[in-house]
Amino acid sequence: MDNVLIARSLFGTTMAFHIIFATIGVGLPLMILTAELIYQKTKNYEYVVMAKRWTKAFAVLLGVGIPTGTIAGVQLSLLWPGFMEVIGRVMPLPFQIEIYAFFIEALFMSIYVYAAERISPWLRVLSLILVALGALASAVLITNVHAFQGTPAGFRYENGQIVDIDPWAAFFNPGFAVTALHVAVSAYVVGAFIVASVSAFKMLRNEYGSRLYRFHQKALMISLVMGGIFSFLTAINGHAAAQYLHEYQPEKLAAAEGLFETQSHAPLAIGGFTDRETQEVKWGIEIPWALSFLAGNSFDTVVVGLNDFPEELWPPLFIHTLFNVMVFIGTFLILIALLGIAWKWILKKEQWPKFFLWILVLSGPLAIVAIECGWIFACTGRQPWVIYRILKTADAATSATNLGAISILFFSVYIILGIAVVSVLLYYFRKNTVLDDFERAENKGIPLYGSNS
Numbered sequence: 001m002d003n004v005l006i007a008r009s010l011f012g013t014t015m016a017f018h019i020i021f022a023t024i025g026v027g028l029p030l031m032i033l034t035a036e037l038i039y040q041k042t043k044n045y046e047y048v049v050m051a052k053r054w055t056k057a058f059a060v061l062l063g064v065g066i067p068t069g070t071i072a073g074v075q076l077s078l079l080w081p082g083f084m085e086v087i088g089r090v091m092p093l094p095f096q097i098e099i100y101a102f103f104i105e106a107l108f109m110s111i112y113v114y115a116a117e118r119i120s121p122w123l124r125v126l127s128l129i130l131v132a133l134g135a136l137a138s139a140v141l142i143t144n145v146h147a148f149q150g151t152p153a154g155f156r157y158e159n160g161q162i163v164d165i166d167p168w169a170a171f172f173n174p175g176f177a178v179t180a181l182h183v184a185v186s187a188y189v190v191g192a193f194i195v196a197s198v199s200a201f202k203m204l205r206n207e208y209g210s211r212l213y214r215f216h217q218k219a220l221m222i223s224l225v226m227g228g229i230f231s232f233l234t235a236i237n238g239h240a241a242a243q244y245l246h247e248y249q250p251e252k253l254a255a256a257e258g259l260f261e262t263q264s265h266a267p268l269a270i271g272g273f274t275d276r277e278t279q280e281v282k283w284g285i286e287i288p289w290a291l292s293f294l295a296g297n298s299f300d301t302v303v304v305g306l307n308d309f310p311e312e313l314w315p316p317l318f319i320h321t322l323f324n325v326m327v328f329i330g331t332f333l334i335l336i337a338l339l340g341i342a343w344k345w346i347l348k349k350e351q352w353p354k355f356f357l358w359i360l361v362l363s364g365p366l367a368i369v370a371i372e373c374g375w376i377f378a379c380t381g382r383q384p385w386v387i388y389r390i391l392k393t394a395d396a397a398t399s400a401t402n403l404g405a406i407s408i409l410f411f412s413v414y415i416i417l418g419i420a421v422v423s424v425l426l427y428y429f430r431k432n433t434v435l436d437d438f439e440r441a442e443n444k445g446i447p448l449y450g451s452n453s
Helices: 003-042 045-079 081-090 093-115 121-150 167-171 176-205 211-248 250-257 290-296 319-346 354-380 403-431 434-442
Strands: 156-158 161-163 268-270 273-275 280-282 285-287 385-387
Touching: 003 045, 003 121, 003 176, 003 211, 003 354, 003 403, 045 081, 045 093, 045 211, 045 403, 045 434, 081 121, 081 161, 081 385, 093 121, 093 167, 121 176, 121 354, 121 385, 176 211, 176 319, 176 354, 211 250, 211 290, 211 319, 211 434, 250 319, 268 290, 273 319, 319 354
Parallel strands: none
Antiparallel strands: 156 161, 268 285, 273 280
8 A cells, every 4th residue: 555545544543443432522421411410300319320320431431532532633743744734824723722622621520520429519510511511622623623624714725835824714614513513413422322222231131120220221211312312413414514515515415425417406315336337326216306405405406416527536436335324324313212212201111122122232333333434424525635625635645654564553552442441341330330339329428429449
């Protein structure tokens, strides 16, 4: 492989690994906050036990997210010097502000973990609100750099020189709002369905009607409600994202739908795969006129096809598959959330069918798969540009050689980190069971949050 491909593979692997922890790190604090709010309203200590256990898991995941995020930052500088030259001069604000967002997140998480029993209820809630806001701000600010790559603003690039720099115009680039909202709501989807996945698995492991079954059923219902809400919001935001691509990255939208000819009343292709030779989506299902409506809220909206662009500027055509996987999983998550809520609250059923619980067990991993597909789609669909229509990926990459050995070393680090985080989580929760936390919550002399055993 050439150096550009190795650099892309290495950085892509880093981000694919980091994004798991970063996304859960945004979604899980909102779940913790929700459980704490229910506890403050009902005074049912089972909800504070949920918050405590999710907090411990969040701390472990944060411990992996920090070094992988640091690795990603270092790799940006070392592997993509041409890109960082532009970012360092035009787009430094998100990186600078993100430091303070992370400081707020870490500070108030420490307060919640170590002083929850010593501070008033409103301070506990405030601490978690600031943790959730800090985590969200960190994600949004870093995502803003990605949005800038797709809709660069706040400078001009002339004769290899960066001129007329306006950092705030770059910060509030046209893609910022729609991209930030999509990242936020999709992270909350992942956080909710990770909890749903674990809760459903624990319900399968415990006898129906037992105290632990009921406890995990409460956690499952919180996650289904939150997951259903944010899955639906993600779908709505997807409509805005299609309009954004139609206006700012038309070839990416065309590749996502396998559309080769510019046309009005353009069909929406579902499933199948894009055949470059025949210029069609094979084995797909077409919904007439739907793509035009998504792109411009009108069936006669003209959608630009790939043949209007030089072939060397086409994004990889496999992004059609990535887009479909993301949409299919999102739709599936909405459906199972609605079914779960209907089963418990409309049909008033207490015992859950085992087959449906196994489906819920898969919901967390599927949500992560959707996030991975979404990020690969977003970044790969921008190719061959690292900054859209300004700087090509090949021109931004390092000229260093022998990157293969470094890649193998980093892959080994990720394997070790992955094994370590799973081992730590399993060890901690086997040693500290739900029943142990119930006992601590019932015994006022034993601090629930201060205990790190």
